[in-house]
Ligand SMILES: Nc1ncnc2c1ncn2[C@@H]1O[C@H](COP(=O)(O)OP(=O)(O)OP(=O)(O)O)[C@@H](O)[C@H]1O
């Protein structure tokens with residue numbers, strides 16, 4: 001019914017007031033979050049561009065995908081003048097003079113990996129050093145000295161381990177490989193790429209694109225998530241848990257809140273007792289219930305005490321999924337009902353006493369007051385609690401881990417964790433995270449919609 | 461048949477006595493106004509009758525039934541709350557029909573009662589609104605309509621007209637009175653507006669600091685207040701009070717006031733003479749004094765301070781020693797500020813008050 005009034009002045013004061021908060025959120029929360037979540041559809045290292053000459057300015061000849069096999073056709077070390085570009089792998093080469101293995105004087109280049117610098121000038125320029133010993137079996141015993149600062153250059157002599165060398169010149173090289181491989185569209189392409197993106201095999205003739213330097217948007221990870229064999233069990237279990245837990249939880253919470261509300265005048269003892277579980281972390285609660293249901297746990301002890309069982313029952317095993325689900329439901333009810341209750345209690349306290357007294361006076365019994373006065377007036381509180389609990393139910397994790405080890409019963413949050421930690425698959429983990437986020441958003445919008453249409457119907 | 465008997469009801473909040481040993485009997489179909497200044501315990505007493513907040517002592521009977529421990533819903537009462545207490549999530553129609561619905565009335569009965577009550581209170585066109593779409597006065601009328609629609613035997617109203625503008629209040633006052641005569645409910649009506657009390661009540665119960673001061677018909681409460689408080693609380697202007705001193709004259713008792721002597725009426729002489737040598741308070745209403753230009757028997761000389769012409773009368777503010785009085789005179793009586801007058805105190809209009817207790821001295825048991 002709100003007929004919009006075009007001449008209404010908008011007040012910007014609230015926007016100014018929240019501006020610092022928005023900046024803070026954007027800088028420290030939204031930005032990193034987007035960075036993380038974008039992983040779900042973006043592969044940062046998907047493509048390796050090849051260029052025509054061994055230089056970042058070279059023209060692109062094509063791209064190779066990550067993991068593509070390549071032939072290594074050549075190698076080039078570009079001398080770096082002045083500033084180093086952090087983008088490329090660099091190597092330091094020393095020009096050394098020493099007495100060779102055969103007693104002759106040797107003059108040539110050796111990489112920094114072979115020479116330990118023992119003496120430096122005041123400005124840090126290396127002056128002298130020794131040849132590093134080669135360790136391990138089967139290692140080439142001698143260190144070669146080369147004509148040029150390039151591993152493929154001609155060998156001019158060999159040095160013994162720990163031979164003393166004089167360093168006459170230092171140069172820094174960017175190492176590039178000339179490679180040939182098959183691009184995504186099947187064409188064979190050739191070009192140069194910085195060596196650090198390529199793993200070479202033993203022979204030195206062949207290698208593989210280790211990772212790319214260019215990103216690419218892709219639904220690959222989302223598809224991987226959907227096709228993951230744990231995806232549908234995880235989704236199903238999450239929804240099943242929600243469908244069992246939420247209705248029970250709200251019934252319980254409303255009951256508890258009514259008890260607390262009617263007793264508050266006499267003291268708030270019930271409130272404290274009921275909200276005790278809020279002080280425990282979800283993992284702790286999971287462990288607590290594990291201790292109850294485990295084969296030598298409390299439940300078995302009690303059953304045994306009353307002579308109901310001959311020997312300890314195994315409740316939490318692959319054959320007793322039902323028991324695990326039951327234990328998770330109990331643990332979640334025990335843990336998270338109190339927060340719902342607290343929200344409802346605060347909603348109840350916002351109802352004026354006289355409103356309830358009026359209802360009582362006009363002949364409403366307690367149940368009718370609950371039905372016709374309290375519940376309708378609690379609608380905003382219930383909505384808040386419902387949205388909160390639904391979002392948290394999509395994220396259920398620690399209790400499940402504690403009670404099933406995350407193997408027998410799995411949930412969406414657990415799959416995120418598995419992909420990230422066990423499988424080191426950040427992108428798929430991120431896809432799971434985005435999926436949970438979207439489910440949460442959708443459910444909130446859904447609830448708000450329902451309430452709004454209801455209100456519209458009611459005010460008609 | 462729904463007589464309400466409030467017997468020795470006491471209600472205590474912590475160590476504060478809100479209602480102190482109150483006893484009132486409201487006759488069947490009577491309209492009793494409970495009148496008193498703010499905070500004197502009117503709402504508390506009314507709530508005790510309704511069963512909201514149990515009385516700490518005493519007994520409440522409705523009809524022949526002891527309802528002291530009955531639940532509010534079982535007392536066959538309806539009530540208008542001071543804060544309205546209408547249900548914010550229901551439309552006006554649902555609000556008014558709530559009591560009937562809870563008592564399982566038929567849909568037809570609900571509809572007709574709701575519409576009837578809404579018509580009476582001029583809110584027939586608001587039936588589909590919600591409380592947050594209405595003014596305070598409209599909400600208050602919804603609260604009244606909700607109470608009326610119940611057609612209960614006992615109707616409790618806590619300042620039901622306090623939020624209406626003067627004109628509407630005047631109209632509603634008359635209408636409500638007619639209405640209540642029709643529905644034949646026994647009514648306790650709380651107000652702190654003495655005009656409302658005088659014009660509407662079959663009887664008025666005046667309350668102060670949790671104590672019932674006087675329960676009488678309006679004219680009696682007005683003319684013969686039981687004590688100084690009732691006299692000063694009711695009437696506009698309130699009753700005048702003058703300090704005097706009692707002494708025995710040659711043949712009978714007299715009271716010295718402002719250099720004159722006032723002789724009490726014969727049936728009060730014995731009572732007044734017991735104050736011989738002590739102070740006494742004289743109470744008299746503004747319209748019961750005669751203003752004269754010359755001294756007579758039972759007159760006191762006064763100085764006129766202010767003259768307020770009110771059309772039908774002139775209201776004078778006059779001084780006698782340290783006391784001020786309000787006197788109403790006929791508009792043709794010539795007077796101006798600064799004049800000296802003689803006021804005549806007719807002996808039968810004077811209420812003699814014990815200055816220590818504030819109680820009006822009753823006529824000797826004659
Ligand atoms: N729940 C309560 N707890 C403590 N004191 C209370 C409570 N309710 C009322 N009182 C006190 O009891 C006294 C009487 O209150 P009550 O509401 O009956 O006054 P009232 O005569 O209705 O006044 P008003 O005309 O302003 O409505 C007041 O002094 C009030 O402070």
Ligand SMILES: [Mg+2]
Pocket residue numbers: 502503504542618
């Ligand atoms: Mg009150």
